[in-house]
Amino acid sequence: MKSDLDPLMAARELQAIVVVGDELYSAGRDYLSNGARITGGLVIKRRGAAPVLVVNPMEIEEARDSGLQAISWYDLGWAQLLEENDGDRDSTQVGMWQRALQRLQVPPGRIGIYGTAAVHRFIELLPELGNLEGYDFCGERGMTLLDEAAMTRDAAEMQRIRRVAAGTNATLRATWDFIASHRAVDDIVCDAQGDALTIGALRRFVRRTLLDYDLEDTGMILAQGRDAGFPHSRGQDDQPLRCGQTLVFDLFPREHGGGYHHDVTRTWCPGHLPDEIADIYETVSRAFQVALDAWDEPGQPARELQEAVLDFFEGAGYPTPRSEPGSEVGYVHSLGHGLGMAIHERPSLSHTSDDCLQVGNVISIEPGLYYPERGFGLRLEDTLTIDESGALVPLTDFHKRVLLPLQG
């Protein structure tokens, strides 16, 4: 968690970290800045000290609202530096980094650069940063310092995560009830006037409902039939909702403007349930339970949960990423992933993962089976956390029924 940052920096022999971002929400910068509503600037954390925001003067009030110290470009002499650099804003940035590090009394040594930003610019600025006396800039690959810190959540984070879960659960209920208020006409889901309910209209309904809980859609999947057979197909807005077809509804909203996520998938069959779908749904439900049953105790390798599910699916005759890497049918992905201020974080629950599960993790578990050419795909997913007692407990609270009955 955040309180681990200093030891994590010490282990990497970093005197400070500089966390950058672009104009949009940027998970790393947001994590360090207490969610300050800034669209530019840096967060600098000297080892042993609280993060400090270095921002555009137009955003100084937003930066201060975070409760952290904030310095503006102007305070650091931006205008003068720009003149000295003949209007070159990139070289001016390098000068600002130097002044900020000095102002924060960061001792000479290694400085880690982290965050999501314009790669093309950093590639060109690296040599100039390398010329700054006393500092040696580096990045990080694999499991980074921020990945490691973010894998476990403190109490304040869990409070926000639970609020996002509550809004998502309510949205699931509202969406089920909304579809259930329709009726079938020639196997098409229609409203009382006989107009078809399209995927696009349903998507708008979900987005509006999320807003009631100050959540925002980040690309939900509402894919039916053949589309549902491709795990990341988002679905086609002009299609009407059809009875007896699988609708994969994968919802992964976040706090509006950027923040914590929830991740849940349900597969619904409106009106009636073909036997073939019922059978496969039963298998996926059992796979979900197999994953839960494989949970043992904190410290357990995450891959063991996926391995149990792989054993189960392979035993039932389905291809998996272990038995047939590259297969586009059967079970084609990993079991889940950590989530937080980004939707995909560590730990990874793939069978090639070296990550271990720990108290304070927030993870998804999401087995599925995909057969696009047979016209269906199914997935079931909850977000769960490992609590203080070492139990794996769901944050998602919504039933897993597949048949969604319509109005008589």
Add this chain to the structure above:
Amino acid sequence: MKSDLDPLMAARELQAIVVVGDELYSAGRDYLSNGARITGGLVIKRRGAAPVLVVNPMEIEEARDSGLQAISWYDLGWAQLLEENDGDRDSTQVGMWQRALQRLQVPPGRIGIYGTAAVHRFIELLPELGNLEGYDFCGERGMTLLDEAAMTRDAAEMQRIRRVAAGTNATLRATWDFIASHRAVDDIVCDAQGDALTIGALRRFVRRTLLDYDLEDTGMILAQGRDAGFPHSRGQDDQPLRCGQTLVFDLFPREHGGGYHHDVTRTWCPGHLPDEIADIYETVSRAFQVALDAWDEPGQPARELQEAVLDFFEGAGYPTPRSEPGSEVGYVHSLGHGLGMAIHERPSLSHTSDDCLQVGNVISIEPGLYYPERGFGLRLEDTLTIDESGALVPLTDFHKRVLLPLQG
């Protein structure tokens, strides 16, 4: 525009460009990929050829929907490479780049890396990319190839940009009408039941309205009184809307899920208009007209419009970024900016800009005056385009009245 990419690559002696992105919407990758709904992967454009998407197999259908050629990681032998690299996903990525460039028959030479992604990872991968035989990877600073291409819009882009403008205009009208349906109680804007209208409730109304046009809020400003005096203060959701105070409403939505933007600001004073505000509003309105009057013809330096506005404000006795760099009162920012798939693009309309204005530009013009300690700030902004005839024409279509009358 996009059709300029090949000559722009030739001018930089680039054999190909590789455009990366992170999981979220990424303007550069979206621009090259026709908005493919992918959350990972690369876009590679060989000079003289159409862009090709290299994606996660789970997203191959989404990638193909773009109309561009798509290759999956599995097609390139990802599983085998991962094994060869002992499970190191970063080194595997480097191997994938090599295979993808070979598959697309990119001749040896310079390859430009562009886009928004994890900087820490690229810093560490650069040396390995440098070892790929035959290819020399570089970034770009200052005005990049993508900046330059995106500065002018083709007909297909203009169609989308006009649709975003129409939805934004409709949202402005609906928001004005919504506030106007309220009445004043003790100088607080209240509904028919006498309950105060809060900034938070108004923000939710705007977000819901945007959804009706498939637009999404990317951080609108709804700041009143002192908050309005800080250009990027987003406003406080728990505050009730107050009569006789300036409400700066800066709306810059985009196509839902990522895409083209619109950018507009209105300053409204609900209920009644203090003389001091009326006077300053008149000055800002005149500054807006000064900017339009300074427009001459395509090829004109963008800074000339800002210089005209600086002359005007300075002549009227207000501090500006030219007369008092670093001032936090008066006119404290540049006149405007290009906008497209990102909210801030080139050309820059600052007085230090070297950019020229051209046919096909889409820009904002947004003069303002800020006095937080006097309890107000005002800004007026339209999005405009330079059309084929060389005229600077607004895409924003909403009146600029400041007094917003309430119900008797």
